[in-house]
Amino acid sequence: MKSTAYKKVERMTPAMRTIHWINAISMIVAVATGLYIAAPYYQTLIAEPAVDKYVMAWNRWGHFIVAIIFDVTSIVVAYLYFFSRFEKPYKKVLPTGKNIKEFFAVLINLLTLNRSKSFDSSHSDSFNTVYFTIFHLLLAWMLFTGLQLYVHGLESGLSSIGSWWPAMLHLVTDWTIPVSAWMVGSGPVPSIMDVRISHHITMWLIVVWVVFHIYYQVWRTIFWQEGDIAIAFGGSKFVKEDKEA
Amino acid sequence: MGTDKQEAVKSLFTAQSAKVDTNRGDTYYEKLYDQCRARLDALKKLAPINNRRDFRTVIEEEGLERRDFLKWASATTAMLMLPASFTPLVAEAAMVMNRVPVVWIELQDCAGNSEALLRSDGPKIDEIILDIISLEFHETLMAPSGHQAEKQLEEAIEHFKGKYLLFVEGSIPRGLNGAFGTIGAKAETFIDHLTRLSKDAAAVVAVGSCATFGGIPAAAPNPTDAVGVMDVVKGKPIINIPACPANPSNMVGVLLHYVLTGQVPELDSLLRPKFAFGYRIHDNCERRAHFDAGEYVEEWGDEGAKNNFCLYKVGCKGPMTFNNCSIIRYNEGVNWPVGVGRGCIGCSEPDFWDKYAYERPMANANIKAPTGGVEKTVDEFGLGLLTAAGVGIAIHAAASAVAGKKESEREEA
Numbered sequence: 099m100k101s102t103a104y105k106k107v108e109r110m111t112p113a114m115r116t117i118h119w120i121n122a123i124s125m126i127v128a129v130a131t132g133l134y135i136a137a138p139y140y141q142t143l144i145a146e147p148a149v150d151k152y153v154m155a156w157n158r159w160g161h162f163i164v165a166i167i168f169d170v171t172s173i174v175v176a177y178l179y180f181f182s183r184f185e186k187p188y189k190k191v192l193p194t195g196k197n198i199k200e201f202f203a204v205l206i207n208l209l210t211l212n213r214s215k216s217f218d219s220s221h222s223d224s225f226n227t228v229y230f231t232i233f234h235l236l237l238a239w240m241l242f243t244g245l246q247l248y249v250h251g252l253e254s255g256l257s258s259i260g261s262w263w264p265a266m267l268h269l270v271t272d273w274t275i276p277v278s279a280w281m282v283g284s285g286p287v288p289s290i291m292d293v294r295i296s297h298h299i300t301m302w303l304i305v306v307w308v309v310f311h312i313y314y315q316v317w318r319t320i321f322w323q324e325g326d327i328a329i330a331f332g333g334s335k336f337v338k339e340d341k342e343a
Numbered sequence: 344m345g346t347d348k349q350e351a352v353k354s355l356f357t358a359q360s361a362k363v364d365t366n367r368g369d370t371y372y373e374k375l376y377d378q379c380r381a382r383l384d385a386l387k388k389l390a391p392i393n394n395r396r397d398f399r400t401v402i403e404e405e406g407l408e409r410r411d412f413l414k415w416a417s418a419t420t421a422m423l424m425l426p427a428s429f430t431p432l433v434a435e436a437a438m439v440m441n442r443v444p445v446v447w448i449e450l451q452d453c454a455g456n457s458e459a460l461l462r463s464d465g466p467k468i469d470e471i472i473l474d475i476i477s478l479e480f481h482e483t484l485m486a487p488s489g490h491q492a493e494k495q496l497e498e499a500i501e502h503f504k505g506k507y508l509l510f511v512e513g514s515i516p517r518g519l520n521g522a523f524g525t526i527g528a529k530a531e532t533f534i535d536h537l538t539r540l541s542k543d544a545a546a547v548v549a550v551g552s553c554a555t556f557g558g559i560p561a562a563a564p565n566p567t568d569a570v571g572v573m574d575v576v577k578g579k580p581i582i583n584i585p586a587c588p589a590n591p592s593n594m595v596g597v598l599l600h601y602v603l604t605g606q607v608p609e610l611d612s613l614l615r616p617k618f619a620f621g622y623r624i625h626d627n628c629e630r631r632a633h634f635d636a637g638e639y640v641e642e643w644g645d646e647g648a649k650n651n652f653c654l655y656k657v658g659c660k661g662p663m664t665f666n667n668c669s670i671i672r673y674n675e676g677v678n679w680p681v682g683v684g685r686g687c688i689g690c691s692e693p694d695f696w697d698k699y700a701y702e703r704p705m706a707n708a709n710i711k712a713p714t715g716g717v718e719k720t721v722d723e724f725g726l727g728l729l730t731a732a733g734v735g736i737a738i739h740a741a742a743s744a745v746a747g748k749k750e751s752e753r754e755e756a
Contacts, residue, residue: 137706154635
């Protein structure tokens, strides 16, 4: 084995890493509480008085808190997607010839088990950026459907922060009803239950997304031998000097 | 997507909110009071239609006291979200109800809504009012049949042209050009029947889940292509009173509102009156504290059931259902589904048979794939996806371990 000089490449700023781990923790909490809200999977002790447990209420509280954190990071991510000074992800998903070529080169690299690798792996590639974009579209759908489910409890049109809040939520999220009905398959009239089913199925899609995401980053680390897994922690990876573009 | 669907989508997109204004200020109510006063005075000058019986006589014959009637009048005033000062007007409106003509038709249905208002435990004021309204035509209740019945219908719609309220019970089958449901000797299809009768109606009131959203006939696979009234009738005020059966109190509420003001009540995006469907069942449920506490009936008849725990895990859909039955209940406030220990099946929501009535939490309910294919529960579907992803990853990982080339190996090669 020849000795080669490696060069450090910065890939995630501290802000990006913070968002990454806030999202990861939020997601674990959202899935754990969301599954309980969908079908309560543990029992509370019957002997305890109701006032001491409040189990569903705490689960819903936790779900809403992480949902709001998610909503805020989503807005930040959406901003950085187009205006980041570090790296603008949208540039990598535009269907230009260069991006399409890179997308398939990365896919082929994955499918040929790293026997072929004909792209620059020092920077965020087109394949990973598309994958990242899919995730954030799923999250955005969860945001809109979740707020639609939430506003059902504000049917009085009032809230502690004013009537503008439920009014705005209706304005911004009512479109998810017909869209969910179209996706889930509905009768003559769309129903709010379609939104709930869609919200739940999308959770599973996100879980599947996460499973592949973790596998793929570990796989890259093992096979590319460029320390990719460190990106999410230290913010940088290492590439051979001669390879750095 | 047809024009009807587009309209439905449009109305959903422009839905403001289910907000119910319980206080619109003195000026509004003073103006409304004067309008109602004028309308009632005008109606009083008219004679009761077809020698309908006087309300006061019927009340006396049924052995009800004036006090019962006044109690009912104030409760109904509150239900309609009017100030207490309107109580005398509501009482007067009840007495002139026999001056507003109603035509009631049945389409693809089980007559459950007619049953609901007939089979009460005893004649109560809501039912009496439905007895004395000028019901000009009702296939199930009327004595004549065949050509005589048809003649009566033709006369009624001719005589009360533009004035009658058309109550519709049952969905409208559109498949086979409507041949799934026909009526009369000339085999008029339900679509034609409804279209013809609604043309000269003052307003159309869809009663029950079938007439509003298609209900059970429209459940998957909807063999007759059944839809509700609002997907067929255009250009008429439509009021939806869903639920299976619709609550007679809400039917009377809509009728009274019409008699009182001459207008349809304020409606939500699904054309349901907000006074009745502006509430979520869940928020006024007597078992709500158990929901928040996480105390659920795990199976029928268990310790939780004996302690009136929340029915969410046996499939209660109260959190997704808008209706006032947790407040006004059924049969003059005797009880309601959650009160008797079984969950809400969301009967006043669209698509309730497929999406609400399966007596399990949504995550454990069978849903159809968008292609209409195999039924799986939502969680089975999700776990299936996850398993498929897991298998794919396992194969890729195994293949990588066996045949993959790490960067260092690749360069040596």
